Amino acid sequence: MSVGRRDILRAGGGIVALLAAATRPAGAAGVVDIAMGGRSDGGHVWFDPLGLLVAPGQTVRWTNRDAGNAHTATAYHPAIGDRPSRIPAGARPWDSDYLLPGESFSVRLTVPGVYDYYCVPHEQAGMVGRIVVGDAGADRRAAEAAVGDLPDAALRAFPPVAAILRHGIVRGS
Amino acid sequence: MKTLLPLLAAFALAGAAPALAHGPDAALAEAPPAAPYQPVSALVTLPDFIPGLGQLFVDPATLPAGPFLAYDRDGALVSTVYMIPLADLNPDTAFDDLAAAGGTVDHVDIHYNAGHPGVEVPHAHIVLWHVPADEEARVAQ
Numbered sequence: 001m002s003v004g005r006r007d008i009l010r011a012g013g014g015i016v017a018l019l020a021a022a023t024r025p026a027g028a029a030g031v032v033d034i035a036m037g038g039r040s041d042g043g044h045v046w047f048d049p050l051g052l053l054v055a056p057g058q059t060v061r062w063t064n065r066d067a068g069n070a071h072t073a074t075a076y077h078p079a080i081g082d083r084p085s086r087i088p089a090g091a092r093p094w095d096s097d098y099l100l101p102g103e104s105f106s107v108r109l110t111v112p113g114v115y116d117y118y119c120v121p122h123e124q125a126g127m128v129g130r131i132v133v134g135d136a137g138a139d140r141r142a143a144e145a146a147v148g149d150l151p152d153a154a155l156r157a158f159p160p161v162a163a164i165l166r167h168g169i170v171r172g173s
Numbered sequence: 174m175k176t177l178l179p180l181l182a183a184f185a186l187a188g189a190a191p192a193l194a195h196g197p198d199a200a201l202a203e204a205p206p207a208a209p210y211q212p213v214s215a216l217v218t219l220p221d222f223i224p225g226l227g228q229l230f231v232d233p234a235t236l237p238a239g240p241f242l243a244y245d246r247d248g249a250l251v252s253t254v255y256m257i258p259l260a261d262l263n264p265d266t267a268f269d270d271l272a273a274a275g276g277t278v279d280h281v282d283i284h285y286n287a288g289h290p291g292v293e294v295p296h297a298h299i300v301l302w303h304v305p306a307d308e309e310a311r312v313a314q
Contacts, residue, residue, distance in 0.1 A: 038287070040224060040225055041284050041286075042225075042284070042286040042287060042289065042298070043284060043285045043286060043287060044287060045287045045288075067220070067224050068220065068223045068225060068226075069219070069220075069289050070217075070218045070219055070220075070289065070290050098290055100220060101220055120293065121288045121289050121290050121292075121293040122287050122288050122293075124288060124293070124294045125287035125288055125295050127287070
């Protein structure tokens with residue numbers, strides 16, 4: 001059964017839809033895309049997909065598909081805004097800076113583990129995402145237990161690592 | 174005395190009329206509005222024209238609340254917008270005497286907004302429309 005965004009919205013907010021039952025990393029052969037979206041009235045914003053499984057060495061590309069807003073894809077890391085580290089040890093953090101509608105930013109992820117990131121102007125509204133590279137390994141437990149100084153809305157939005165490993169792609173409401 | 178009453182009433186009505194229905198300040202009626210207003214897109218990273226709101230200008234000294242002046246693609250003023258962080262709606266914070274130079278208000282919309290550059294927290298958009306509801310489409314796209 002396929003569940004689309006509209007169906008999820010009808011079912012109510014907060015529901016996490018699990019799509020694409022593939023257990024291998026998404027788009028293993030090339031660049032994997034994540035859209036930055038927003039409702040036309042600015043009342044709801046998101047990364048789509050919310051959770052993503054990729055292979056070590058794959059490139060992830062974020063594109064702003066929201067005609068009325070700017071977004072960032074920013075890794076949780078002390079080097080960027082003195083935020084708690086939520087990427088694997090040894091991995092290089094990234095910050096796209098603000099992307100206007102139609103603009104893109106790419107990063108190649110080589111270190112296996114769990115990467116959490118956020119949108120700077122929308123973290124308080126829960127616009128975060130999670131990427132698992134390869135086998136989450138030791139990162140899995142740490143990622144799910146970490147709290148740091150994140151807003152509640154952000155902590156509630158991260159999809160479970162197990163769901164990403166099982167489904168490859170996790171979409172939000 | 175009787176002869177003065179109609180005159181006093183006429184003066185009272187004449188004085189009240191501008192408060193009931195008046196246009197915007199001439200310096201603000203068309204984009205770009207006069208200084209100290211500046212394009213929001215020049216102050217923060219946002220599209221120059223925001224679908225649903227229009228082209229926004231603000232006096233930086235009034236941030237984050239505004240007023241923001243919103244214009245359609247022909248440069249006509251369509252609304253005055255205030256942006257109030259939800260966290261500031263508390264017993265210790267008030268927003269008093271916000272300027273309202275946009276003229277007659279036809280109707281008001283209040284929307285939740287998840288945030289954007291310049292106001293990076295969830296907040297309320299309070300939109301004082303200076304055009305009828307069926308003309309909001311002027312800034313839809």
